[in-house]
Amino acid sequence: MAITTQETGQAAAEASGMPQLDPAAFGTQIFWLVVTLVVIYFVLTKIALPRIEGVLAERQSTITNDIAAAEELKQKAIEAEDAYNQALADARAEANKIVAEAKAEIQADVDAAAAKADAEIAAKAAESEAAIAEIRAGAVESVKAVAKDATQDIVAALGGSADAKTITAAITARMKG
Amino acid sequence: MAEQSAKQGGGLAKIVFFVVLALVLISGVVFAPETRELAIHPMEQFKVTPLFGGDLGAITITNQTLWLALSVISVILLLVVGSRGRAIIPSRSQSIAELAYGFIYKMVEDVAGKDAVKYFPGIMTLFMFIVTANFLGLLPMSFTTTSHIAVTAILAGIVFVFVTILGFVKNGAGFLGLFWVSSAPLPLRPILAIIELISYFVRPVSHSIRLAGNVMAGHAVIKVFAGFAGALGVAGFLPIFAISAVLALEVLVAFIQAYVFTILTCVYLKDALHPSH
Numbered sequence: 001m002a003i004t005t006q007e008t009g010q011a012a013a014e015a016s017g018m019p020q021l022d023p024a025a026f027g028t029q030i031f032w033l034v035v036t037l038v039v040i041y042f043v044l045t046k047i048a049l050p051r052i053e054g055v056l057a058e059r060q061s062t063i064t065n066d067i068a069a070a071e072e073l074k075q076k077a078i079e080a081e082d083a084y085n086q087a088l089a090d091a092r093a094e095a096n097k098i099v100a101e102a103k104a105e106i107q108a109d110v111d112a113a114a115a116k117a118d119a120e121i122a123a124k125a126a127e128s129e130a131a132i133a134e135i136r137a138g139a140v141e142s143v144k145a146v147a148k149d150a151t152q153d154i155v156a157a158l159g160g161s162a163d164a165k166t167i168t169a170a171i172t173a174r175m176k177g
Numbered sequence: 178m179a180e181q182s183a184k185q186g187g188g189l190a191k192i193v194f195f196v197v198l199a200l201v202l203i204s205g206v207v208f209a210p211e212t213r214e215l216a217i218h219p220m221e222q223f224k225v226t227p228l229f230g231g232d233l234g235a236i237t238i239t240n241q242t243l244w245l246a247l248s249v250i251s252v253i254l255l256l257v258v259g260s261r262g263r264a265i266i267p268s269r270s271q272s273i274a275e276l277a278y279g280f281i282y283k284m285v286e287d288v289a290g291k292d293a294v295k296y297f298p299g300i301m302t303l304f305m306f307i308v309t310a311n312f313l314g315l316l317p318m319s320f321t322t323t324s325h326i327a328v329t330a331i332l333a334g335i336v337f338v339f340v341t342i343l344g345f346v347k348n349g350a351g352f353l354g355l356f357w358v359s360s361a362p363l364p365l366r367p368i369l370a371i372i373e374l375i376s377y378f379v380r381p382v383s384h385s386i387r388l389a390g391n392v393m394a395g396h397a398v399i400k401v402f403a404g405f406a407g408a409l410g411v412a413g414f415l416p417i418f419a420i421s422a423v424l425a426l427e428v429l430v431a432f433i434q435a436y437v438f439t440i441l442t443c444v445y446l447k448d449a450l451h452p453s454h
Contacts, residue, residue, distance in 0.1 A: 018223070
């Protein structure tokens with residue numbers, strides 16, 4: 001029975017020239033096609049598609065997380081930069097303050113030293129003036145004594161005699177003039 | 178300098194390989210006198226023959242069964258074995274698997290709508306089967322399962338029956354609105370309804386014959402050229418060259434027909450889910 005169907009089928013196919021139209025082959029073709037489709041469908045739904053979907057979702061979440069992490073790191077970098085700038089400004093202000101303080105201290109020291117030196121100089125000058133005045137007074141006395149002696153000797157050499165009282169009075173008058 | 182000479186050496190080896198291949202082919206043509214008669218049997222490649230003898234019964238294992246099994250294995254190799262690494266940075270085969278997944282998923286989403294996504298595994302099954310069967314069919318001496326109208330008719334029939342039942346289940350009698358063109362003037366509507374109804378029932382026919390016809394035509398053309406090559410002797414390089422060109426075209430057709438079949442399935446699915454015009 002099967003043989004006759006096949007023969008007639010093949011005869012029909014040869015007549016039409018297309019093996020595709022051989023009805024004897026339809027049964028096995030359809031059966032195995034359906035088996036194939038069912039197998040592929042189950043392989044896809046049970047294994048392949050969930051796995052690929054999982055991988056894609058995981059990649060998407062990884063990318064999202066990475067972008068978020070990068071954003072966070074960028075924020076942190078900006079904050080760090082701000083903190084650095086702040087620290088730099090603080091340090092600069094501190095340094096300026098220290099410099100100003102040191103300057104003021106030094107100025108005070110210098111002023112004190114200058115005042116002390118002025119006072120010392122004034123004292124020394126006064127002392128020197130006193131000494132000069134004393135020396136001058138001493139010198140006038142000595143000149144007077146020398147002039148008296150010289151006058152007495154000159155008067156004696158001229159043959160006159162003069163008492164000490166007159167000479168002294170004359171010298172004193174001359175010294176004043 | 179050494180790199181360049183190595184590259185040139187590789188090119189030279191390639192040229193030598195192709196020259197030897199061409200000589201073997203041409204000598205086979207020239208020195209095999211019994212093949213020189215015009216023996217063109219372009220349709221023989223489509224014959225379904227039992228692998229282990231016997232008659233063609235309903236579940237006989239035939240050469241077609243073998244190539245159906247090979248396409249199942251190809252799908253498993255590509256989508257299951259290829260993606261086994263589950264890597265964040267994919268390997269090459271995993272990339273292809275993800276590409277296929279994204280391609281069909283986006284197609285379903287864009288063409289059939291967001292609510293059609295739950296039918297994505299079925300559409301993916303259709304696409305993967307057709308695309309692997311088409312590409313396997315391009316191998317020399319292979320059997321192309323999608324060149325058989327019995328195969329494509331079942332594929333299109335599954336889509337047609339599923340989509341029709343889904344349309345009625347989702348929309349009830351509202352599914353008939355698909356045939357009632359409410360934007361047309363009232364007197365025209367019954368006529369349009371008849372045309373729409375006919376075109377609806379022609380869908381599975383065109384859907385199936387388009388795929389089988391395209392695949393079969395290309396394969397038959399290649400076989401015809403191959404017969405010329407046998408008959409022409411030394412001048413056989415001309416048809417061999419033509420075969421290369423047709424084969425390149427067939428590579429395109431293999432993918433495009435799988436794509437067309439799948440996108441039409443999505444369109445029909447959209448009609449079932451949203452029957453209003």
